[in-house]
Amino acid sequence: MLISAADIDRRVDELAAAIDEAYAETEMLVLVGVLKGSFIFMADLARRLSVPHRVEFIAVSSYGAIESEDPGAVRLLMDVRHDVAGQDVLIVEDIVDTGHTLSYLLRLLAARTPRTLRTCALLHKPDRTVTDVAIDYLGFTIPDVWVVGYGLDFAERHRTRPDICELPPELR
Numbered sequence: 792m793l794i795s796a797a798d799i800d801r802r803v804d805e806l807a808a809a810i811d812e813a814y815a816e817t818e819m820l821v822l823v824g825v826l827k828g829s830f831i832f833m834a835d836l837a838r839r840l841s842v843p844h845r846v847e848f849i850a851v852s853s854y855g856a857i858e859s860e861d862p863g864a865v866r867l868l869m870d871v872r873h874d875v876a877g878q879d880v881l882i883v884e885d886i887v888d889t890g891h892t893l894s895y896l897l898r899l900l901a902a903r904t905p906r907t908l909r910t911c912a913l914l915h916k917p918d919r920t921v922t923d924v925a926i927d928y929l930g931f932t933i934p935d936v937w938v939v940g941y942g943l944d945f946a947e948r949h950r951t952r953p954d955i956c957e958l959p960p961e962l963r
């Protein structure tokens with residue numbers, strides 16, 4: 792086990808407090824959760840916010856499973872439902888690994904002229920980062936291991952366990 796459910800709980804509280812403080816003046820914060828991995832983090836974070844907010848979801852998948860493909864290419868599978876122009880937008884990600892996904896989403900949403908655009912990620916693996924992206928609200932920095940639980944999966948498994956665990960290579 793890498794991060795216990797109790798430690799996640801405490802950290803999500805702290806992140807929510809920091810976000811509440813930063814957006815104290817907002818009319819409506821738009822949380823954009825990145826499916827599927829962020830759905831549990833999003834639910835816990837959103838329920839702890841006091842500032843007015845609404846939730847949106849966006850789904851992406853990364854290419855790269857096929858060797859000939861560009862490993863950094865990201866494909867949009869499902870867009871947000873409502874326009875974010877002029878809004879305070881916070882992207883809620885489960886984990887930043889290479890950084891390709893977050894960098895793609897920042898470009899995609901920035902082009903829609905939100906009032907502000909920031910990022911929140913529960914986990915970051917700095918050793919794997921290829922594209923540097925600013926994470927405004929970060930839960931935990933972790934080593935270069937595959938993690939599961941609290942929304943994160945391996946081939947759709949282990950997503951709903953309450954803590955975050957390292958999945959050793961022999962179990963993949």
Ligand code: IMP
Nearest residue numbers: 828887888889890891892937938943944
């Ligand atoms: P990036 O584009 O390489 O930063 O990858 C981001 C996505 O890869 C995340 O949203 C996850 O879906 C997935 N991912 C990266 N590392 C892990 C991991 O250790 N466990 C589960 N999913 C991961």
